[in-house]
Amino acid sequence: MNSDFFDNWEKIRDNLYLAIEKIPTDPMYYDWKPNDEMRTTGELIYHIASAEEGWLYVLMGKDPQWHEKPDTITINGIKDYLKLRHQILEEYLYNLSEEQLDHEVEYTEDDSTHKIKISAIIFHLFHHEVHHTGALTTYMRMLHLE
Numbered sequence: 001m002n003s004d005f006f007d008n009w010e011k012i013r014d015n016l017y018l019a020i021e022k023i024p025t026d027p028m029y030y031d032w033k034p035n036d037e038m039r040t041t042g043e044l045i046y047h048i049a050s051a052e053e054g055w056l057y058v059l060m061g062k063d064p065q066w067h068e069k070p071d072t073i074t075i076n077g078i079k080d081y082l083k084l085r086h087q088i089l090e091e092y093l094y095n096l097s098e099e100q101l102d103h104e105v106e107y108t109e110d111d112s113t114h115k116i117k118i119s120a121i122i123f124h125l126f127h128h129e130v131h132h133t134g135a136l137t138t139y140m141r142m143l144h145l146e
């Protein structure tokens, strides 16, 4: 599938990559968080990728699986994970037809079953990435990396 929507998503993604390329390999940057209740820089980036992985399970007709950032992963590991997840999602989207957007998928989470349109999952992932990229931009400013 190809559309203005995905071209737009591509631009958001370029901004996300521009931001993460500026994060130094020193853990003091990717382990930093604005306060105790919030994610660290590394967790924030990992979360974007992990949401894509989780929802891809649903798109494939399986139950979602959500992963938290492993403690030992470095910023380069997180970047590789994000790039991999993006590549896999983009391949999925490329092969998706307009007609499939209206299809519903079913999944079970916490003992309840949900039905959701494929288009709704895609919009969610787009919105989710925009939302957390915005937060990351704020982190970058607070870290004086931008």
Ligand code: NI
Binding pocket: 047, 051, 128, 132
């Ligand atoms: Ni989120």
